[in-house]
Amino acid sequence: MRARAMRGVLTAALAVCLLAACAPVAPSSSPSATRQPSSSAVSPSPTPPPDPAADAVARMSVTEQAASVVMGHISGTDSAALRAYMRSAPQGAAFGGFILMGGNIGADAAQVRAVTDALTLDAALPPLIAIDEEGGVVTRLPWDDLPGxxxxxxxxxxxxxxxxxxxxxxxxxxxxxxxxxxxADVPADASSFIASRALGTDPESASSRVTSAVSGEKGVVLSTLKHFPGHGAAPGDSHHSIPATSMTMQQWRAGAARPFVAGIEAGAELLMFGHLAYTAVDPAPASLSKRWHEIARDELGFDGVMITDDLGMLSGSGIAEYGDPVANAVTALQAGNDMVLMIAGSTAETAPQMVTGIVDAVGDGRLSAARLRDAAEHVMRLRMQVAERR
Incomplete structure (x- = not known):
């Protein structure tokens, strides 16, 4: 029965098809019926999601943007003096960061908390308050007896x-x-300046511990990898000179680069550029090198805040070309840094002078407004992230 019924259905369908084939084809009632859809009919691209950091920076003046990319320092624990310093940029603009040094550290965490509270002018948008707490040789908190x-x-x-x-x-x-x-540096040997501070003695051990360090800090404090592209390959102390190496890019990728790649992949939020010259890549110090910033951003995929090592070290190197910290700050931003750090040799007036120099550089075209805005947006994203954690 099922076979006969199926044959009946097929016979009826064939008859319908034959009748349709014999019927004349009516002309289309609309010439556009067979046309390809015009470009105006294509669905519009989705609207990109809002970017709170970009929106916040867009509302800032050039002076406010310039102040936001400066991380300065003064010694002391007086709350009124610290608050006044943070608002001492031109037009009352507030600095985007501050680094704690020995002179800011009291007897316990509560006393240091009083300092950081004074530095935080707006709890909804706190500054980036940094500290060099490596452990071991470099320890700012006397009660930190953990190894480093x-x-x-x-x-x-x-x-x-x-x-x-x-x-x-x-x-x-x-x-x-x-x-x-x-x-994240890989020391060339045990006598290297950085050997006592490095997390590993070879690329493999350094990489694994850098990954672990970032994981340990995750969600509690923002992690910084230093001193990119690697102090170990360049003999000498960058506090007093500009150490240089002729290491090629191929050699760098095979060795010194690996701990930085590991840290970036682990999610480190900041990358500190050292005053180190890899002359086969760029004769300029990496902190002022556009090429090294391109490598970090475009080739290694780092999308966080790129910050200089202390520009006071660079101006104190004895090289006349780098003697002016204000000029160094402008060059550092031109190169691709998002934040400039100033400690050694600075006074209460140094960071405000840097802000003025950055604003002047935008005004006369030496620093593009887009580059400053991009730097300020990177810093703003981290500041907003800090605000969310508090």
Whole structure:
């Protein structure tokens, strides 16, 4: 029965098809019926999501943008003096960052918290308050007795992560939100200036511990990798000179680059550029090199805040070309840095002078308004991230 019924259906369908084939085809009632849709009929591209950081920066004056990309420093713990300093840029603009040094550190976390509270003029948009808390040789908090540098080189990655998690908690108690504490350099040998501070003695061990360090700090403080593109390959101390190496790009990728790549992939939020000259890539110090910033952003995929090492070190190198910290700040932004750091040799007037110099550079075209805006947006995103955590 099922077969006969199916044959009946097929016969009826064939008859309908034959009748349709014999019927004349009516002309289209609209010439456009067979036309391809015009470009105006194509669905519009989706509207990009709003960017709160870009919107906030767009509402800022050039002076406010310039102040927001400066991380300065004065010594002391007086709350009134610290608040006045943070608002001392031209037109009352507020600096976007401050670095805590020994002169800002009291006897315990509560005393340091009073300092960071004074530095925070607007709780809804706090500045980036940084500290060099590596442990070991470089320790700002006297009560931080956790290992750093060589002490960590003897630990496995899991232990390293635990140490950085504990250190991040100590920093967070003070109200600081950025740690300049992850030394991703690979020392050339045990006599290297950076050997006692590095997390590993070779690219592999350094990479694994850098990854662990970032993981340990994640969600508590913002992590910084330093000193890009690597201090270990360049002999000498960048506090007093500009160490140089003839290492090629191929050699760099195979060795010194690896811990930085690992840290970037782990999610580090800041990348600090050292005053180091890789002459085969660019004769200029990496902190002032556009090429090295392109490598970090475009080739390594780093999308966080790129910050200079202390520009006071550069101006104190004895090289006349780099003697002016204000000019160095402008050049650093031109190169691609999002934030400029000034400590050594600075006074209460240095950071405001840098802001004036940046504004003047935008005014006469040496620094494009778009580059300053891009830098300010990168900094703003991190400041908003800090505000969300508080």
């Amino acid at each position: 540098g060589r002490g960590l080189q003897a630990l496995d990655p899991a232990q390293t992560e635990q140490v950085f998690a504990q250190r991040a908690a100590l920093i967070a108690e003070t109200g600081a939100d950025v740690n300049f504490g992850i030394v």
